[in-house]
Amino acid sequence: MSADRWDPELVPDPAGRTQRPEPTCPVEVALAAVAGRWATLLLRDLMAGPRSYGEIRAALPTLSDKVLADRLRDLQDRGLVERRVHPGFPQRTTYALTPAGALLRPLLVELYRTGQALQAALDAGRDGAGR
DSSP states (O other): OOOOGTTTOOOOOOHHHHOOOTTTTTHHHHHHHSSSSTTTHHHHHTTTTTTHHHHHHSSSSSSOOHHHHHHHHHHHHSSSSEEEEOOOOOOOOEEEEEEEETTTTHHHHHHHHHHHHHHHHHHHHHHHTTO
C-alpha cells in the first residue's frame, strides 16, 4: 500500500504502517495492554483508585485467588499496575494503576461504547435475518 493510501485517522504516522503485526505498532501496544482474561475488569476496577487484594477479590467474586494473583502479577510486569506495601501493623498492601495504566481509561471507555454498538448491530442483523 502506498503512503498516500493510508487512512490518516487510522494510521497518522509511519509507526502503524506495517505489513504484519509488529510489537511496536501503537495499535498492537494498546491491544497487548488490555489482552488477557480478566485484564479489562481488573483495570476497570483500579480506575477508581487503589484497592486492596481483598477489595478486588470482593468486586470479582468468581475470580479465583490463583488467577487474581497471576493477573495482578502480569499487569505489574506490563508496567500497568503497581503493588504498594504500606507500613504499619498489620501491613497493608494495595494495587494501583501506574501512569501508563491510567492512560488506558479512554481505550476502555471506547471499547465499551463500541461493544454496545456492535452488539446492537449484530442483534438487529439477526432480527432482520429471521423475518
